[in-house]
Amino acid sequence: xxxxxxxxxxxxxxxxxxxxxxxxxxxxxxxxxxxxxxxxxxxxxxxxxxxxxxxxxxxxxxxxxxxxxxxxxxxxxxxxxxxxxxxxxxxxxxxxxxxxxxxxxxxxxxxxxxxxxxxxxxxxxxxxxxxxxxxxxxxxxxxxxxxx
Numbered sequence: 373x374x375x376x377x378x379x380x381x382x383x384x385x386x387x388x389x390x391x392x393x394x395x396x397x398x399x400x401x402x403x404x405x406x407x408x409x410x411x412x413x414x415x416x417x418x419x420x421x422x423x424x425x426x427x428x429x430x431x432x433x434x435x436x437x438x439x440x441x442x443x444x445x446x447x448x449x450x451x452x453x454x455x456x457x458x459x460x461x462x463x464x465x466x467x468x469x470x471x472x473x474x475x476x477x478x479x480x481x482x483x484x485x486x487x488x489x490x491x492x493x494x495x496x497x498x499x500x501x502x503x504x505x506x507x508x509x510x511x512x513x514x515x516x517x518x519x520x
Contacts, residue, residue, distance in 0.1 A: 398423035435466030
């Protein structure tokens with residue numbers, strides 16, 4: 373991955389914890405086409421999320437409402453069953469406009485605290501983690517997976 377796009381360790385742990393609790397996870401990225409960087413990013417995202425939507429492949433970007441609806445469709449949830457996190461207010465507003473619960477990420481620990489409360493899942497964080505999460509904008513489904 374490029375030096376400007378790095379996963380936030382606490383966010384990665386949170387995604388793993390959320391999945392272990394039975395929730396589906398997805399990510400919507402406004403990324404660019406750069407074969408080497410995109411390949412590494414795609415591999416990383418596919419390892420950690422159930423659904424990955426990359427703007428460079430879809431031709432639509434946040435805050436276009438279509439990308440949020442597509443994410444919900446692929447996760448097989450209604451927008452009202454999804455929680456969306458982003459560090460940009462316009463993307464948070466757009467998610468809310470389509471009916472999602474949305475959390476504006478100002479700091480990692482603040483976002484994880486809010487997300488954990490919404491999902492009823494304890495999400496650990498370390499204050500030493502970076503407060504920026506622009507590399508890990510994620511959509512969490514409030515509908516649990518069918519666990520056999």
